[in-house]
Amino acid sequence: MATVGRTETTDIAVHWKEEEYIQPPTTFVRQANLVDPAIVDRFREENFPDCFQEYAEMLAWDRTWDTVLDTSHPPFWKWFVGGRLNASYNCVDRHLARNKNKAALIFVPEAETEPTCTLTYQELFVRVNEVAAVLRDFCGLKSGDRVTIHMPMIPELPITMLACARLGVVHSVVFGGFSGEAAGLRAADSDSRVMIYADAYYRNGKLIDHKASADIAVRTAANEGLKVEKVLVWRRRDGQDLSNTPMVPGRDYYMEELLKGFRRVRVDPVSVDAEHPLFLMYTSGSTGKPKGCQHGTGGYLAYVTGTSKYYQDIHPEDVYWCMADIGWITGHSYIVYGPLSLGATTVLYEGVPTYPDAGRPWRIAEQLDVNIFHTSPTAIRMLRKAGPDEPAKYNYHFKHMTTVGEPIEPETWRWYHEVVGKREAAIVDTWWQTETGGFLITTKPAIDPMKAGSAGPAALGIFPVIFDEDGREIPAGAGRAGNLGIRNPWPSIMQTIWKDDERFVRQYYAKFCRDPKSTDWRDWPYFAADGAMLAADNYYRILGRVDDVINVAGHRLGTKEIESACLTVPQVAEAAVVPVVDEIKGRMPAIYASLKPGVTDGRQVSEQIVAAVETMIGKIARPKGVHIVPDLPKTRSGKIMRRILAAISNRMETGDVTTLANPEIVEQIRKQVQGEGPVELQEGPEDLKRFGEQE
Numbered sequence: 001m002a003t004v005g006r007t008e009t010t011d012i013a014v015h016w017k018e019e020e021y022i023q024p025p026t027t028f029v030r031q032a033n034l035v036d037p038a039i040v041d042r043f044r045e046e047n048f049p050d051c052f053q054e055y056a057e058m059l060a061w062d063r064t065w066d067t068v069l070d071t072s073h074p075p076f077w078k079w080f081v082g083g084r085l086n087a088s089y090n091c092v093d094r095h096l097a098r099n100k101n102k103a104a105l106i107f108v109p110e111a112e113t114e115p116t117c118t119l120t121y122q123e124l125f126v127r128v129n130e131v132a133a134v135l136r137d138f139c140g141l142k143s144g145d146r147v148t149i150h151m152p153m154i155p156e157l158p159i160t161m162l163a164c165a166r167l168g169v170v171h172s173v174v175f176g177g178f179s180g181e182a183a184g185l186r187a188a189d190s191d192s193r194v195m196i197y198a199d200a201y202y203r204n205g206k207l208i209d210h211k212a213s214a215d216i217a218v219r220t221a222a223n224e225g226l227k228v229e230k231v232l233v234w235r236r237r238d239g240q241d242l243s244n245t246p247m248v249p250g251r252d253y254y255m256e257e258l259l260k261g262f263r264r265v266r267v268d269p270v271s272v273d274a275e276h277p278l279f280l281m282y283t284s285g286s287t288g289k290p291k292g293c294q295h296g297t298g299g300y301l302a303y304v305t306g307t308s309k310y311y312q313d314i315h316p317e318d319v320y321w322c323m324a325d326i327g328w329i330t331g332h333s334y335i336v337y338g339p340l341s342l343g344a345t346t347v348l349y350e351g352v353p354t355y356p357d358a359g360r361p362w363r364i365a366e367q368l369d370v371n372i373f374h375t376s377p378t379a380i381r382m383l384r385k386a387g388p389d390e391p392a393k394y395n396y397h398f399k400h401m402t403t404v405g406e407p408i409e410p411e412t413w414r415w416y417h418e419v420v421g422k423r424e425a426a427i428v429d430t431w432w433q434t435e436t437g438g439f440l441i442t443t444k445p446a447i448d449p450m451k452a453g454s455a456g457p458a459a460l461g462i463f464p465v466i467f468d469e470d471g472r473e474i475p476a477g478a479g480r481a482g483n484l485g486i487r488n489p490w491p492s493i494m495q496t497i498w499k500d501d502e503r504f505v506r507q508y509y510a511k512f513c514r515d516p517k518s519t520d521w522r523d524w525p526y527f528a529a530d531g532a533m534l535a536a537d538n539y540y541r542i543l544g545r546v547d548d549v550i551n552v553a554g555h556r557l558g559t560k561e562i563e564s565a566c567l568t569v570p571q572v573a574e575a576a577v578v579p580v581v582d583e584i585k586g587r588m589p590a591i592y593a594s595l596k597p598g599v600t601d602g603r604q605v606s607e608q609i610v611a612a613v614e615t616m617i618g619k620i621a622r623p624k625g626v627h628i629v630p631d632l633p634k635t636r637s638g639k640i641m642r643r644i645l646a647a648i649s650n651r652m653e654t655g656d657v658t659t660l661a662n663p664e665i666v667e668q669i670r671k672q673v674q675g676e677g678p679v680e681l682q683e684g685p686e687d688l689k690r691f692g693e694q695e
């Protein structure tokens with residue numbers, strides 16, 4: 001195999017070129033919420049955990065907390081213990097006195113011919129109350145019950161979430177693009193007697209029949225032993241049936257019709273303990289089964305409110321647009337809870353960023369006068385590829401922009417800064433996770449300079465650390481990558497994995513815990529499962545996952561989940577899923593499968609595999625390639641060597657294969673995937689080199 005040079009573009013970690021500092025514009029600094037550097041002192045380690053009261057004080061509490069942080073049962077940290085509040089009250093009711101006529105939500109439908117729809121805080125209040133009444137009085141839901149919401153990006157999604165929160169009902173929102181199967185499995189895991197759907201939505205110019213997924217979800221849940229009693233269906237368009245899937249009598253109900261019985265009903269917000277769970281968000285981990293990350297009310301809401309104010313720099317007069325989907329944690333924290341808790345105006349866009357063309361986001365920004373814009377590197381790459389000169393054609397001005405969800409290459413960052421931001425905006429690159437609830441690494445936009453490709457320093461009150469494989473700390477500026485950990489608890493850390501405390505401890509704390517008997521938080525660093533490097537200036541550069549999670553377009557997919565889907569195809573004997581670099585989406589899954597004896601039609605099986613993945617998970621998991629191979633490389637103990645397959649898919653060095661049980665298969669697969677001729681090998685990004693290490 002010929003090794004000729006290496007490609008620079010995919011190579012973030014190894015050739016780490018220090019980027020220049022870029023100072024935030026003075027126009028931004030002059031108006032920013034967080035300008036006084038004294039805040040850094042207030043959030044110093046000796047002031048932990050009391051410093052976080054500053055965030056809690058941004059909320060309205062029914063009863064103030066007695067204890068800021070209770071560490072008596074590690075790592076089940078309890079924040080603002082004794083405090084009582086309601087999240088829906090904080091996001092809606094408390095703004096009425098002064099801002100009832102202000103826009104809370106602006107909904108932008110995908111079709112440009114359909115007008116935008118604005119909901120004031122008063123209108124939001126009325127709708128949240130009426131929906132809460134349906135949930136309480138028609139469905140019989142009460143505080144602590146779970147509800148699975150499988151909905152697209154329409155205003156009824158945040159309305160439904162806030163209605164749940166009003167009752168203390170725990171919502172579990174499943175990303176609308178996930179399949180009915182995926183929603184059904186999550187509903188079963190959380191014991192949701194009620195599921196909430198929309199009949200249809202628009203995506204890339206097409207009308208999607210979403211109600212069809214409801215039937216599949218209910219059937220899937222039944223196979224798992226859960227009877228879903230009621231399915232509530234929002235109509236995408238009042239009074240019109242956009243779905244061809246029939247309603248099941250006695251099970252399915254149109255919200256529109258139910259609401260007729262609850263006009264003008266007001267539902268008192270249920271005061272809950274700070275530690276009462278607010279929601280579950282299922283995310284992929286290292287097993288086939290997604291885990292329900294459980295977030296509490298007080299700590300979570302305090303942290304997302306504080307970070308929305310300080311890092312998103314939201315002011316009352318701003319128009320804030322986060323172009324994520326509410327079905328992911330970014331949408332929960334930074335479309336719904338954070339901005340609404342601050343009484344801001346938050347924009348909801350139904351569709352695809354490039355629909356009908358790559359000028360769409362900039363037209364929306366111009367029309368609504370959006371001044372804070374929040375998106376992912378994948379969306380930036382897509383918009384840049386489809387319309388590099390589009391932003392200049394529109395008269396919008398962002399004071400602040402965010403990039404989140406995946407590492408951003410300095411070159412992409414620069415286009416974002418110069419072309420999208422017109423050099424007028426402060427940019428934050430925020431690192432965090434479903435588990436962390438809010439930003440943990442980011443620049444303070446008016447205080448710290450930006451550095452392309454680096455997320456930045458730790459957020460206030462957060463004390464990260466980089467460990468080598470033996471748990472030794474790698475100091476700043478060492479030029480070595482390691483495992484990112486967080487030394488201290490913070491208010492929006494997930495409380496546990498739903499119904500699985502043991503897995504929670506094992507997954508996030510077992511690796512670095514210094515003393516399982518200790519009740520000192522210092523002995524319990526959180527393991528983030530990301531690789532990172534720390535520069536001499538204390539800026540973190542995130543390299544990507546070190547476990548078997550693939551970050552596709554900023555969305556987390558578990559390789560094991562995709563493998564399970566492949567194995568539902570009867571002809572497949574074994575399957576392995578690995579990440580492969582993609583120019584736009586960052587990473588995509590590639591599938592390697594071997595077939596059962598006697599099966600010859602590999603092409604047909606490939607198609608079945610793709611169909612199975614789309615059915616079991618959703619189109620976002622569609623693989624970049626399916627390779628039907630004679631056998632998978634294995635160790636003598638039978639473990640599939642996914643790292644070697646990842647190396648082949650990404651044209652990286654496969655390393656020593658002589659100790660395998662079947663070393664000859666490696667060259668055979670390599671030729672099949674890369675072709676017979678000499679191949680230019682690449683160094684490859686750090687996460688791919690370490691892929692499968694934590695298995």
Ligand code: WTA
Pocket residue numbers: 283328329330403404405406407408429430431432433434435455528529530542543544545551554555556
């Ligand atoms: C990745 C999304 C680089 C990381 C909020 C993490 C990032 C995973 C960044 C969590 C960033 C998130 N730079 N990588 N600014 N933000 N990630 O749970 O690998 O969907 O572990 O939460 O996204 O994805 P999740």
